[in-house]
Ligand SMILES: Nc1ncnc2c1ncn2[C@@H]1O[C@H](COP(=O)(O)OP(=O)(O)O)[C@@H](O)[C@H]1O
């Protein structure tokens with residue numbers, strides 16, 4: 038009896054060793070190599086993206102840093118004194134343009150997303166058609182929206198003329214799908230138990246949505262709006278079609294003809310033969326990059342600040 | 348046995364031949380069930396037999412599920428609850444609901460309780476309404492010093508009692524509870540059970556539970572549901588097997604399936 042015990046114990050120890058031999062590193066070299074390769078692939082993808090953005094920033098810094106001064110922001114453009122020329126009307130134009138875009142996309146984007154997520158009956162064909170359309174619109178090239186704006190907003194139905202308002206409306210339509218998709222995502226992230234809880238207390242659907250769902254989705258929606266604004270600031274092609282001029286020497290007015298915008302102005306300067314104008318264009322790029330970086334930082338901060346686990 | 352019988356009060360709900368469809372599929376069928384005033388009625392049965400479905404049909408929360416359709420008759424104090432002139436929003440004001448997973452609003456404790464009365468435009472001093480509801484839910488002493496704190500900072504049991512307080516604050520007639528303790532520890536569970544015993548003096552309570560001891564402890568009457576096996580392959584239609592006083596269901600049920608279930612042979 039007593040002799041049998043150590044024997045059995047060692048038998049058990051061997052069995053245990055057989056089980057545990059695979060828990061050590063290096064037991065499965067094939068998987069290890071595969072894992073390293075996959076990681077390298079991912080890192081190189083990330084690296085290419087990073088190099089591209091860093092190259093743009095470095096180029097703008099090297100080329101444009103010399104022209105970053107007060108005059109860059111407050112002076113009017115000039116076609117024969119590049120060392121004094123600035124972006125004043127373009128900056129004011131972009132500010133007005135974006136203000137108009139925000140005024141349009143916040144109610145329209147939130148409204149459309151709320152309808153589609155919380156009120157639309159998915160079984161109806163027209164609601165599915167609307168959803169499909171919005172998803173497709175997000176991928177349409179921006180120049181197409183420029184043509185649309187020219188035909189229906191500048192001329193045609195709305196007949197606003199070549200004014201900032203028309204530019205705002207055109208850019209708003211361009212970024213609206215993004216806002217709607219982001220807002221729907223934000224609404225979907227709010228658990229339905231919130232809506233159910235409010236409605237179980239006798240709130241109407243509208244009350245439950247307004248007081249519970251939308252406030253909870255607001256940070257996510259705001260993030261979508263900010264990212265859309267970041268995109269709107271950079272758009273040049275559709276603006277050229279709806280009347281943004283590449284060269285304006287007076288301050289814009291929302292409802293009057295004649296305005297410019299930062300990317301459009303940069304395009305003008307970059308196209309001139311003199312080296313000084315190229316420096317000016319690079320300085321303009323730098324300004325835009327700083328603004329975009331700032332806006333995106335706000336979006337990231339908002340997302341982190343209001344992130345909630347339900 | 349005979350002298351043991353409870354005296355049935357008014358029928359708050361009377362379900363006759365009630366059924367619920369989700370789209371094309373029939374979830375429960377042929378339910379005949381009275382629910383009496385100031386009692387706790389428990390619904391027990393294996394999962395998927397339609398307990399939650401029947402419960403949601405009692406305050407028209409089923410209306411929120413696309414495709415859900417209630418058939419047969421549901422009378423509430425003698426009125427057809429699914430009549431064309433009935434406003435489901437008004438129904439839900441009178442018949443509150445507590446959910447399986449505590450779902451406090453992402454607001455302060457105070458605002459959670461005040462949300463209902465404020466939204467419904469109830470008259471009266473809001474501080475008093477909130478305090479009264481929290482006291483009735485046996486939560487006041489726990490939270491009176493942190494009413495402005497976010498409700499998410501409370502324990503699960505406290506959150507569930509907050510949800511009960513929130514329901515009480517709108518002065519309902521009935522409180523429906525769908526497995527209110529399934530996410531809670533035993534101590535929190537006992538607290539909620541105590542609370543239910545207290546609340547039934549003022550309210551009619553219907554509770555779904557998968558915990559048979561819980562039904563035995565708190566319920567005056569118990570309804571046993573199961574999936575009807577006689578409807579052929581592939582169909583999973585819930586049915587009410589037996590409804591009786593709780594003591595009868597657990598000691599001397601009329602149906603053998605009930606006996607199997609309460610003695611743990613099945614389910
Ligand atoms: N929202 C829903 N949509 C479709 N079918 C559902 C829905 N809720 C429940 N069902 C179906 O109805 C039946 C009963 O479900 P339920 O009432 O949740 O049962 P229980 O609460 O007894 O577990 C199940 O077969 C389930 O799949």
Ligand SMILES: [Mg+2]
Pocket residue numbers: 398399400525555
């Ligand atoms: Mg259930």
